[in-house]
Amino acid sequence: MHVTIIGSHLCADTLYAINVLAARKVDITFQNLSASLADLKAYLALRESSSLFDGPKANGTLGIPCFILEDGFTTLELEEVLVRL
Template structure:
């Protein structure tokens, strides 16, 4: 299964998620917002336009990692992704 992950190589939660996804043999498209302006731009678009981020924005959080499964499902919950693999 293909999974897009938007996160940062500086974020322990992102690194943990990438490890778990690799363990499940997912095809990972990792957009590292700390290393690429285009990845940061993609992340900011998602964060500003996706209802998943409403509470995170209100709390002043960052909200990574973000996952998009090949069927279009978007989530901030690694377990949702792992249960689909």
């Protein structure tokens, strides 16, 4: 299974998720918001258009890491990704 992880190399939760998924030999694409303005712009468009981010926005957090599975399922929860593997 392929998983796109949107996050930052400065975020401990993002780094943890990358390590967990890599240890399970998951095919990962990492979109590093701290290193790519194009990825940041695409993420902001997703964040503004999806109710998935209502909680993080209300709490003043970014909503990363964000996981997008190859079937389009999108979540902010690593556990949900692990269940679907």
